Amino acid sequence: MQKFYGGSLMLCPSFISKNIFYPVWDIWDKSKKLQVLKSLEKSQWKESVELELYQWQRFKDILNYAYLNSPYYKKLFDNKGLTPDSFRTRADLPLLPITRKLDVRNNLEKFLSVPYDKAELIQAKTGGSTGFSLELYFDKACQEHRNAAALRSDRWAGWNLGMVRGELWGNPPRAGSLKEKIRHELLDRVFYLDTMQINGDSIASFLNVCSQHNIEVIFGHAHSIYIYAKYIHEQRLSVAPLKGIIATSMMLLSHERELIEKVFACKVTNRYGCEEVGLIACECEKHHGMHINAENVLVEFIREDGTAADENEMAKIVVTDLRNQGMPLLRYQIEDMGSFSSRVCACGRGLPLLEKVSGRVADFLKTSNGDSVAGISLIERTLTKVIGIEQMQLVQDELERLKVNRVKGQGYTDNSDQILIGELKQVFGDDVSIDIWDVDSIPQLANGKYRFSICNL
Ligand SMILES: [Zn+2]
Structure with a gap:
C-alpha cells in the first residue's frame, strides 16, 4: 500500500514555487501571509525591549477587543471589576483569571467573538495537546499570522519556501478540492509517512521518495522521528544526510535527539506549539533554548499560587493569543510546564527564550x-x-x-x-x-x- 502522496509537479524547481507560486497564491487567496512573513523576518532582529513594547501593545489590543466582543471575557472582566485599563504593566496580568480547557469546553459559544459569523471562522479540533478534546475557532487573519510564524521558524531549521519536504504524521491530510490539490502540488509539496501504520514497507517507500525527490528537511512528532531513525539505524540502512529536522508537538527526549542527529548527520530543531494558539516557540540554528513567537503569543510562567515564576523556575505555561479575534483566548493554561531564560541567544535575535518545556509523551x-x-x-x-x-x-x-x-x-x-x-x-x-x-x-x-x-x- 502506498503510504505517501504527491504528484508529478513535485519536479518543478523550488525557486519557481518560492518566487512565483507562493506570491501568486497569496494574491489569489487574498492572503497577507508573505507580507506578514517579511515583517516577522525583520522584527526577530529587533532589540528585546522594542519587541516587548510591541508585544504589550498587541496584548492591550486583544484585551480591548475581547472585552468589547467576547461575551465570556466581558463577563469575566465585569465579575472582577476590571476593564482593559486595569492592565498597565505586565505585573497586572495576574488580575485576570486564567482560562482553562474546561472553561472553553463549557462556554464555547460565549468565547466566540460577536462580530464574526461562526460559519466563516476556521474550525480546529484538538486531542493531542493533553489528550483532552476541544473545539476551537480562529479567523483568517489569525491563520495568516500563525502560518507566517511557522514559515519563519521552518527557515531557521534549514527549510525554505518551495522546498519539497517529508512529514511524519498520523492521519495525513488529503487534498480534497481542486484548489487544495493545486496548492498541494505547487506550494505544500509534502510527502507523508503515515505514523498510524509504520512498518518496514512504509519506511522503505518513504526513504525511496526522499531520495527520488532529494528531500532535505523532514517534519514530525518527536517520537515518530525517533522511531523512524531507530529503524534506519537498526536495519543499517544508508540515508543521505539531511539539512534540517523539525520535531514538534511532543517532548523531544535527549536520547531521541542524540540518535536522530547521528542517523541523519543533522541537528534537530525542537519546536513547541499547540492547536489552540499555533506556534509558541522554536529553536533557532544555535539550538540553545527556543525563541518565543513573541509577535503572536504572550507567554507567562505561573506558579501554583498564581504568581509569576522566576527565571529558570519550572511553572505552568499560560499563553495569550495576540491575533485571534474570532475566538479570543487570554491567559490560557496549556497544561504543560516550562521555564524561561533572560539570556541573550548567540544568534542575535531579540525574541525571548523558552528554556525548558515538559509536556507530552x-x-x-x-x-x-x-x-x-x-x-x-x-x-x-x-x-x-x-x-x-x-x-x-x-x-x-x-x-x-x-x-x-x-x-x-x-x-x-x-x-x-x-x-x-x-x-x-x-x-x-x-x-x-x-x-x-x-x-x-x-x-x-x-x-x-x-x-x-x-x-x-
Ligand atoms: Zn537564537
Whole structure:
C-alpha cells in the first residue's frame, strides 16, 4: 500500500514555487501571509525591549477587543471589576483569571467573538495537546499570522519556501478540492509517512521518495522521528544526510535527539506549539533554548499560587493569543510546564527564550501484524471523532489487549464507548480485546508530563 502522496509537479524547481507560486497564491487567496512573513523576518532582529513594547501593545489590543466582543471575557472582566485599563504593566496580568480547557469546553459559544459569523471562522479540533478534546475557532487573519510564524521558524531549521519536504504524521491530510490539490502540488509539496501504520514497507517507500525527490528537511512528532531513525539505524540502512529536522508537538527526549542527529548527520530543531494558539516557540540554528513567537503569543510562567515564576523556575505555561479575534483566548493554561531564560541567544535575535518545556509523551503501540501506531496520532484521531470522551490514555501490556483509561465528557452516551471501541478496532484489528476503564482524570506526572499512551511490550 502506498503510504505517501504527491504528484508529478513535485519536479518543478523550488525557486519557481518560492518566487512565483507562493506570491501568486497569496494574491489569489487574498492572503497577507508573505507580507506578514517579511515583517516577522525583520522584527526577530529587533532589540528585546522594542519587541516587548510591541508585544504589550498587541496584548492591550486583544484585551480591548475581547472585552468589547467576547461575551465570556466581558463577563469575566465585569465579575472582577476590571476593564482593559486595569492592565498597565505586565505585573497586572495576574488580575485576570486564567482560562482553562474546561472553561472553553463549557462556554464555547460565549468565547466566540460577536462580530464574526461562526460559519466563516476556521474550525480546529484538538486531542493531542493533553489528550483532552476541544473545539476551537480562529479567523483568517489569525491563520495568516500563525502560518507566517511557522514559515519563519521552518527557515531557521534549514527549510525554505518551495522546498519539497517529508512529514511524519498520523492521519495525513488529503487534498480534497481542486484548489487544495493545486496548492498541494505547487506550494505544500509534502510527502507523508503515515505514523498510524509504520512498518518496514512504509519506511522503505518513504526513504525511496526522499531520495527520488532529494528531500532535505523532514517534519514530525518527536517520537515518530525517533522511531523512524531507530529503524534506519537498526536495519543499517544508508540515508543521505539531511539539512534540517523539525520535531514538534511532543517532548523531544535527549536520547531521541542524540540518535536522530547521528542517523541523519543533522541537528534537530525542537519546536513547541499547540492547536489552540499555533506556534509558541522554536529553536533557532544555535539550538540553545527556543525563541518565543513573541509577535503572536504572550507567554507567562505561573506558579501554583498564581504568581509569576522566576527565571529558570519550572511553572505552568499560560499563553495569550495576540491575533485571534474570532475566538479570543487570554491567559490560557496549556497544561504543560516550562521555564524561561533572560539570556541573550548567540544568534542575535531579540525574541525571548523558552528554556525548558515538559509536556507530552506518547509511546508507539503495536498491532498484531507488526505495525507500529503513533500513540499521539491515535489519541488525536479518536478524541476528535468520538463525542463524549473528555480525556483518554491507552495502555498496552499484551499484544492482543488494549486498556483504555477514559474520562467521560459532555455528550457522553452509552454509545460513546462502542464508537471508541470501533475506532480502535479499525486500527488494531477485530481480534484485539479492548477494556475501557472509567476514570475521573488522567493524572499529570510529577514532572509535568502527560503520558497519553504507554506500551509495555
Ligand atoms: Zn537564537
